[in-house]
Amino acid sequence: MKGYDVVIVGGGLAGLRAALEVAKQTNISLAILSKVHPLRSHSVGAQGGIAAALGNVAQDSWEDHMFDTVKGSDYLGDQDAIEVLCKEAPECIIELEHLGVLFSRTKEGKIFQRNFGGHRNPRACYAADKTGHAIMHELYAQLMKYGDNVHFYDEWYVTDLIVEDNLVKGVVACSILDGTLELFQAKAVMLATGAYGKCYTVTSNDYSSTACLPLEDMEFVQIHPTGIYPVGLLVSEAARGEGGYLLNDKGERFMKDYAPEMMELAPRDIETRAIFSEIKAGRGIKKGNYVNLDLTHIDAQRLKERLPFILEESKRHLNIDATKEPIPIAPTAHYCMGGIPTDVEGQVYADTKNKVQGLYAAGECACVSVHGANRLGCNSLLDCLVFGKKAGIAMASIAKSIDFASIKNNPLEQIKKSIENMKMRQGTYGIASLRKELQETMSEHCFIVRDKKGMLQGLKKIAELKKKYDAINIDDKGNVFNTNLIEAFELKSLLTVSECIVRSALHREESRGAHYRSDFPKRDDQTWFKHTFIRKVHDEFTFDYKPVSITRYQPEVRKY
């Protein structure tokens, strides 16, 4: 057994930001467990930018930022939390800059800011189109300063969380490198495990996905409007922020019919549904399943400076010179608004009222909720920073004020046994084929447009897949870098998460933000102005609801 005052699960932006806050304090032992090396986390892939009302390029205020976020969330975001997010944003960005993050600059030498969907003012701070990379590499480097006081466990997969009597006591993790299973005792634990986009076939997301605990607002999955067709890899919204057009087969900027004011810079749920409708109406390019993202009217030099990665990406995947030809795009699964429910300090809810002592969550796996039914671009890196930092501060203070609680039931032996059993599985189904089936099911039955009939079918298929999972085959019996085994664990989590998504979506009989039901096409504030909590107890799912916090802005009709 190992013991650390604070254990952080996840080395993405949320995890590293929290870690920095803990590391700054002396005499606190800290471990960061991550199933991939922190610099390989999903966060390094973030391209477009990070939002903060710095007002460097045009007049801006945190109140404007807040209003845009509330409206973007289709009013489901909690306004107390959104206020914290937007108020603290400028300070968080300046902190990053002081830590060495390289931001693109204005002529005066200030941090440059560009337009982004759903934000009325140029608010996205960025580093060309590699913003996540720029932030992550500097944060990680800063953590090196603390030497052995910050203990990184790279390539350790956390299998279980130990909570007894509503108090967190530690985690169990398995070293991917050599198969060692270890219990990490802790006074405070943070979950910063990122997203679960691998539930879908076409996804812009990577492979670091898992799940846990009661989950909030799982029905809201963001489908990003512009994935490179057909691979699904993301073309950042920055492309439209820099003035890119969306064109249909007739060469029309069709957004004029859907969001006449903001056009290509409306929030993502609206853009995605617009593209969907165009394709459905036969106006996809050559009547196919995609439309064009056109940058050719923008000065090539400017594109090279501001969007070098996108140019390189289109060249690499499609052999297209995006300064001269349009990029074919179609919507792709991208972000999960829902997740582990937390309060504004990052502490995790055990149910709609009580919290778990010592347990924190931040980043994409968490749901504060600042994104409500639809996240605005550039707000999620910010979410990681603001609430990651808060969780770090809270955990540092817990570490100083309490002692380790003893663990009553050490689950290690049992977990060891179940891993050995898993490894010995010699069934008929391969992990990859089951995962593919699951992704196809989700893409077919719970994607951009949903209805009851489809979702019931989806649930039936998931039930079948769960049965099949009991008969999976594990080819790799070894202990060293057994990705086969890890993928089996992940698939199990994906099955649970997918079921939560479909069940929550089936439950919510209205359309709001990213959740669009063709059988209930209107928003219904009377019945559904509330957060969904779904919980799995054994094999049963139960629902509960939590009211939305309104402090400033009453729900209105959402027009762009």
Place this chain on the structure above:
Amino acid sequence: MVSMKKVSRSKKIDQKKGQKTTSKNIKGLQKSEVSEKNVKEPSQEITFRIQRVIQGKTEMRDYKIEVGRGDTILDCLDKIRDDLDPSLSFRRNCRNTICGSCAMTINGRARLACKEHALNLIDKETTKENTKENAKEKIITITPMRNMPVVKDLVNDMTSFWNQYKKIKPWVDTGDKPLPEKEFLMSIEQFQELEQSADCIMCGLCYADSNGVEAEKEFLGPAALARAYRLIADPRDAKQEERIKAVDNKHGTWDCMHCFYCTEVCPVDVDPLAQILKIRKMAVEKGSTKTRGAMHHLTFIKSVKDSGILNENKLPIGSIGGIFNIVGMFEITPVGFRMLTHGKMPSLIHHKIPKIEDVREIFNHFKKESFKKKDDSPVNYQ
């Protein structure tokens, strides 16, 4: 000897038009023809010869799959693992050349699997490592990176690579500088100067193929030195002098032997060699002329300036700082002796070239140019 085993199962995987698996990602819409680009071409059957570690034994195994024009090596590895052999291990994450996970040796060169298109390699590549016969038989070989131990299959233990990174104190250190209330101001030019070295994704490819690292395990290596330059050139950093000093030595910049491989293999164009040379130049300009590397360079320049041609006899002696460096002389004498016995000793008589003035003119020209550059350097924003 590594043994060879064939996994002859070959599988056709949804590759009707030689493009990636398109899915029914939009409900209710038909699968359509994929964009008109690059898809007319039928897929080809390619053999991947992959280094495996199976029950502790290293061997090469062949896997045959159908490959389409758009498929990256990573797509192919995914297919092999998903459909033929789930026990194959390799690292990967972003699929988009930004996370640095999928570094490996492909046809003998260190590369990112998610960056290379398999069929492109088949089309154009015959290298020393990938023979004409391989190309003709449509074989692509994949082994783990060099210069680092292997954990399993294509997975390396990158501890040494990360340790070198840690050694250079890789964080921006503003030291005692007062922090401004807002951001530090930085010019667009300053940003651009840093951008290239800061683009590093820490994939380790440069380290894997570096001759310098191969020869000397203590060598900091290209990536760590590129990072060092990124910090030295950052106007916010207060430790420029210390940083230069810390790498201006044997296992720092001067262990680089100009093999150019780092620059050649870097997937994101960091050009580590250029960054190394910039640090060396800064060090010499700051008066550090006593390292063996600096003395080597200065002797070289002086020799060319004096006679228009390198005096190969003086170079080794100049590099150690003259004949009074007893230890240095002990080190180079055996080499000289071996050169003598192998008939490689240059002529003892050294002549000036005719028209030596022209060479000196070139030197003068460069001197003027470099002064000019300094004059119109951007306003100092700090």
